Structures are given as C-alpha cells and as structure tokens.
Amino acid sequence: MQELLERIMKEQDSFPAAQKQVAAYVVDNYYQIPFLSITALARNIGVSDTTIIKFCNQLGFSGFGDFKKVFSDYVHSELTMYNKISRSSLSPHSEHSPFSEVLEEDTANIQSTLTNPINLDNMDHLIQMIQSAKGIYALGGRSSSALAEHLASTLRYLGLQVHTMTGGVGDYLDQISTISTENLVIAFCFPRYTKLIVDSLRDLHEKGIPIVLITDTGLSPAYPYADLVFHCSVTSSAYFPCYASCMSLINAICRGAGAALNPNASLHVRDLEKQLLERGIFL
Template sequence: MALQETLDKIQQIQDSLSATQRQVAAYVLENYHLIPFLSITALARNIGVSNNSVIKFCNQLGYDKFAEFKKMFSEYAHSELVMYNKLSDSEETASDNSLFAMGLGDDTAAIRATLTDPSNQQNLPQLLEMMERAKHIYITGGRVSGMMADIFANILRYLGLKVFSINFAGDYLDRLSMVEPEDLVIALSFPRYTAQVVDGIRDLHEAGIPIALITDTGLSPCHPYADLAFHCSIASGYYFPSYAGCLSLISLICRAMGAARKKGAAQHIHQLESHLLERGVFL
C-alpha cells in the first residue's frame, strides 16, 4: 500500500477507532515524516500509548509487523532526498541546449498537471468566494514559498483587496496572532516544509481561522489544517523542484479574481497606477 493510500485510509477509519487507537492515528497523520527515524518504543512513548497499541494500529491497516509499516514511511523519506541524490550523482555533462529543453519539459509538465487537476478546478470558485468575503487576506510561506507569497499578495493588492504577506521571521508567530476569524489565510507550503509555518497554520486552524492551502500533495503536513487545498506538481529532473505549476496557479487565481471583481478592480488599478506614476515609481 502506498503512503498516500495509507494516510487516506487512516483518515477514513479514524472515527471508528478506540480512543487509544485514535491517539495513534492522529499522531501518524501529523508526524508521518518522523516515523522512519523512530523505533516502536520511541513512537509509543511520543504518543503516550503502549507498544502493543502501536502494533494493533498497524494490524488495523493490514500490516503484520511495525517494521512493515515503518518501511513504507522510510521509502517516502528516502524519496525526499532525491535532490541531494541528483546533485551528488550528476556529472554536469548536459549542454546548454539540453538544459533549456529539460527546463521547458519539466515546467510545462508541472503547469499542465497543476492547471488540469480536477480538484484544483473544482476548488477555485470556493476560494474566490472565501477571498471576497474575507475582511483581510493573509498569505504566508517559508523560504521559497515566502517569496511566492509576496508575489501573490502584490498582485491581489492591485485588484483592491486588503492583502498582507506574512513571511517567516523572528516574530512570525506574533504576526500570525493578529489574524481574526473574519480573515482568510492562504498558506504556501512545499518540501522541505518549514516547521514554523506548519506550526503556525496548525495554531490558526485551532483558532477557527479559514485556511486555503497551496502545496504539493495530500502528504503535506499542513494538509490536515486546511479548509481548502490546491495541489501543484513540483516534479523535476533537475536538482530542485519546479515551481512553475505553483506560479501558474497563483496567476490563474489572480486572473479569476480580477474577472470576478471586474469594474471595481479596473478602477482600483487605474487609480493606483496613476498615483504610482505621479510619485515617479514608474519610468
């Protein structure tokens, strides 16, 4: 059974489990990325249950032994090291032309997979409604995701929306604490996931803040806390992920929001650009 299938199954059966088994299920869903590095004793101790409870949980999912259960998570952890493996194994013999072709192929495939995802297409109208209802919109991300959050917020402000980007810094949690239930948080989170962003999204979810997530797959540690999720392909044959799919999704959301706001957005853009021209921002 693949890791995603296992996590989906855990979510499906979680409510029917005993109280102790639900503890195990909740921990696995939230901390699956830690399981490859834990013994059964350490895992049981972290959860606060017995070793036997962990074994029974594995049995519920069709695994005879904890070792079989752990192996699946270990294979996933190994796949997360693919960037390191590609870099360390590469002989850097590709020509400039082949690198352009590889980049075009990877980015085109990422864009196509992201924009043709039926779930993404289905969720777009709901996101637009959430954005329109929100008192303020906060867009957050860590590291590279934080840079994309800045781009996203900048474009949406052009449409007259009250949008703020909150990127990871020393007072990150302090700034997240200003978000209110009438607001909307759009979180961007991609491997390797920034722990502080995941913690912040969890806290916001527990406080009842609406959260829309843009991430890679359902295995994202932010996924359990999202009210709405979009998945972006980041597959790449090179050293690092392709973010072309995510950037295309951001562009699509902004385009759709502009179409939804129509004249109001056009009027705001005209006033803003006139102001920027007067101040000498543009040449």
C-alpha cells in the same frame, strides 16, 4: 507512502480504539516515523508495542520494521537533498538539455495543477472568500515566501488589502496575533515543510480564522488546519521543487479575483497606473 497514508485515513474509523490513536499519530507525524523505534513510537502515542504491531499487521505488514521501511524510503528519496543532487541528470555531461528537461517537467506540473478537479471545484469558493474578507494575509516559509509575496502584490494591484508575513519568529508571532476571523489567510507550504508555517496555521485554525492552503498533496502537515486546499504539482528530477505550477495557479487566482471585482478593480488599476506614470516609476 502517499497511498499508504490515504488508506490509513480512509480506514481509520474501522480500527479498534487504540489503533485509531496510532493511525491519527502516523498521519500527523509520518515524517518522524523513520527516526523512531517501536518503543519510542508507542510511548509517544500512549499505547503498547503490541498495539503498534497489530496496527501494522492490520495494514498487511509483517511487523513494524516492514511498515517503517516505507517511510524511511520516502525520507531518503524525497527529503534528502544530497540524494537528488547525486543523481541529478543536470550535469555538464548529460545527454539531455536543461531546457528540454525543465520544459517537460514544468508543462506536466502545470497541466496537472490546472486540471486538478479539486482545484477547479474550489476556485469559486476561494473567490467568494477573497471578496468577503476584510483583509488578506499571505504567508510562506523559505522559498515559498516568494510565492506569497507575488500573490500579495498582484492582489494589491486589484485594490485588495493584502499583507505578507515577514520577519523573525518574534515578529512573525506579533503579526499572527493581529489576524481576526474577518480576515483570510492564504498559505503556501511545500516540502521540506517549514515548522513555523505549520505551527502558525495550527494556531490560526484554533482561533477560527479562515485558511486557504496551497500545498503539494494531502500528506502536507498543514493540511488538517485548512478550510480550503489547492494542490500544486512540484515534481522535479532536480534537487529543488518545480514551482512553475504554483505561479500558474496564482495567475489563475488573480484573474478570477480581477473578473469578480470588476469594475472596482479596473478603476483601481487605472488610478494606480496613473500615479506610477506621474511619479516616473517606469522608463
């Protein structure tokens, strides 16, 4: 499916006008395709059923059903937890140790993430954005909120003004409304993508607020709203993503920020450590 969507994005400008509308809708709403009939899809986009069929033919499919199957297979294999649970090799009777499987997958994901050319090229730009921002907001939905909090707490250790977005929908909107164009938003968004996060990033993007997105692939629905994107490999044979590469990327970001902020960061860490020791925070 990723190859198909990348092809659509690459060839989109060569499509007739009506088919361009179809292409744009498919890229932005690919996760809805398995649940739509051709008539419903055409109605959502504002084109005819014939336009949908011609679009599918243009991509080499015999019809909409053949095209839709690609997205249906993705949903059933990647987004449905039950399927992953049922085929997971991590069972009491598995011939493989959970430790060896996790070691193999984590190592592969970390290597893929930390050698990704896009990530390498974007690191210096991110550090500049961190340095120039008057305030930084880290956000993530569900399990990604833990990643946001870890990034925020580590950057605060360097003396930066970093806030995490928390609370219910109402509180979240209250916090979003206080972010200005002088701030920087760093967002985590992984499958299954949290609607609140994607909608918030869309609103922030429309206000012209700088956004750095940490996600899995260019197929992320949050992708169009980011000014800078880092890709984390979260591939896992289990029924939950592997976030080891995200932690490694956060470590790299914080190291880079610490080096760029030195000696101010060093002075802040020294003073903070002194206060922590004086107040008996550590044993």
